[in-house]
Amino acid sequence: MKRKFVLGSLVIGFIMLLISCAPPAPAELVGCKADLSGIFLVRRGVDSAVLIPTYTISNPNEYMVSVDDLVYKMDAGVGYVLY
Numbered sequence: 814m815k816r817k818f819v820l821g822s823l824v825i826g827f828i829m830l831l832i833s834c835a836p837p838a839p840a841e842l843v844g845c846k847a848d849l850s851g852i853f854l855v856r857r858g859v860d861s862a863v864l865i866p867t868y869t870i871s872n873p874n875e876y877m878v879s880v881d882d883l884v885y886k887m888d889a890g891v892g893y894v895l896y
């Protein structure tokens with residue numbers, strides 16, 4: 814019984830030590846920057862065209878981040894706006 818108590822105390826102490834040695838929370842995250850790398854024509858028809866925009870996304874933070882959503886707007890110059 815005494816052995817289980819000592820072992821349990823050691824485990825709890827070890828867990829508390831791990832929690833107290835955790836790295837500090839990151840500073841405020843800065844937004845990522847997306848630059849248009851190019852627009853590639855895939856298919857061109859009589860009344861339509863299929864374009865693929867390619868973006869380069871840079872992360873100014875020290876930590877890894879994930880981009881969940883990228884929304885862009887393209888104006889064809891003749892009154893058509895694509896989202």
